[in-house]
Amino acid sequence: MNRWRPSPLLWFSFLLHLCALILFIAAPHFWLHYWPQILAAIALNHLLLAAAGLWPRSTLLGSNWLRLPAAAALRGEIALTIDDGPDPEVTPRVLDILDRYGARATFFCIGERARQHADLCREIARRGHAVENHSLRHRHTFSLRGYAALRREIDAAQTALSAIAGSRPQFFRAPAGLRNPFLDPVLAHCDLQLAAWTRRGFDTRTNDAALVLQRLTRGLRAGDILLLHDGHAARTAAGTPIVVAVLPELLAKIRAAGLTPVTLRAARAPQ
Numbered sequence: 623m624n625r626w627r628p629s630p631l632l633w634f635s636f637l638l639h640l641c642a643l644i645l646f647i648a649a650p651h652f653w654l655h656y657w658p659q660i661l662a663a664i665a666l667n668h669l670l671l672a673a674a675g676l677w678p679r680s681t682l683l684g685s686n687w688l689r690l691p692a693a694a695a696l697r698g699e700i701a702l703t704i705d706d707g708p709d710p711e712v713t714p715r716v717l718d719i720l721d722r723y724g725a726r727a728t729f730f731c732i733g734e735r736a737r738q739h740a741d742l743c744r745e746i747a748r749r750g751h752a753v754e755n756h757s758l759r760h761r762h763t764f765s766l767r768g769y770a771a772l773r774r775e776i777d778a779a780q781t782a783l784s785a786i787a788g789s790r791p792q793f794f795r796a797p798a799g800l801r802n803p804f805l806d807p808v809l810a811h812c813d814l815q816l817a818a819w820t821r822r823g824f825d826t827r828t829n830d831a832a833l834v835l836q837r838l839t840r841g842l843r844a845g846d847i848l849l850l851h852d853g854h855a856a857r858t859a860a861g862t863p864i865v866v867a868v869l870p871e872l873l874a875k876i877r878a879a880g881l882t883p884v885t886l887r888a889a890r891a892p893q
Contacts, residue, residue: 626810631674631682632803635667671803675765678799679818684806687793687817687847687886694889695845700881701889702727702872703819704865705756705795706826706853708735708742712863713852717749719866723873725883728817730756730795733779735853736786743786752885753787755779755794755814765800772808780812793817793886817886822849823868829856831867838868839875847886848872 628636642660646653653660674682681688690701702720704727707713713729720727729746731753736743747753757764758779767775776794784790794814796805801816809816821841823834838848855863876883 624810624813626807629682629684629806631670632684632806635671635803638663638667675802676800678796683801683803684809685816687815689820689847690845690886690889692845693892694884695843698844698881699884699889700842700844700876701847701886702883703730703795703817703847703849703886704728705730705849705851706735706760706855707731707851708739708746709853709855710739710742712855712865713739713742713746715863715866716852716869717745717751719869719873720751721749723870723877723883725873725876726750726752726885726888727883728752728754728793728886729852730754730793731783731787732756732760732853733758733782734760737782740786743783744788747787747789752793752887753783753789753791754817754886755783755791755812757794757797758782760797762797764797765802765805767802767804769804769808772804773811776808776812776814780814792890815886815890817847819849820846823864825864825868826851826854826856829858829864831858831862831864834864835868835871835875838872842875842879842881844881 674680679688690699707729708731729751731743758775780791794809795817799818823838825834828834850865852865855865857863858867
């Protein structure tokens with residue numbers, strides 16, 4: 623278990639609330655005179671915390687990977703991360719494409735889906751990819767939960783994914799990237815590193831493969847973390863899952879740029 627180290631914003635929020643409480647108890651006359659300003663400061667603080675949680679690439683609430691470590695970038699590495707699976711129709715096709723290009727990817731799997739398709743989840747790991755934690759149920763209310771509920775959700779997914787894939791997840795990605803101040807201490811307890819992305823293709827809502835590819839490759843460089851989806855994937859007009867349509871050309875462009883797709887675990891490991 624990692625030791626939790628609150629971010630500067632969380633320390634500031636704690637001290638702000640503590641000072642307001644002390645003033646309320648020890649200096650009631652001061653509180654009565656300045657209560658509008660005190661409450662306004664607290665309200666603004668809560669708005670900032672909420673905004674940080676609604677911004678998936680924010681680091682204001684704690685450590686969050688937006689890019690690979692500098693050493694991995696110097697090695698010319700890049701990370702493909704694939705969310706919301708496993709999906710019995712899409713994931714096998716994604717795995718075959720990755721095999722064709724000799725690429726490794728990180729699959730952020732939903733715990734309940736992994737239980738439903740355990741053989742497929744094991745196949746992801748067998749082919750040399752990493753299975754990481756994307757929550758147990760992937761509910762839209764994830765970021766509204768308190769510490770205890772988040773810990774139950776993430777612990778349950780850890781248990782399920784560890785048993786199925788054969789290794790304990792090391793990374794976590796919040797559903798839709800949304801979170802709250804309680805998530806960081808939960809991840810520290812579970813020994814998980816939060817990972818966001820450098821850029822995403824919005825491939826769950828865009829059915830134009832060329833546009834998704836453009837979003838993913840604009841400014842492509844070593845150290846990037848790219849986000850795609852094998853679960854909840856949008857489809858082209860011909861019915862092809864966007865990730866399947868995009869992945870071959872994306873991998874070709876990555877290869878042409880002299881970059882190597884690796885898992886997040888491999889990017890963190892010392893060479």
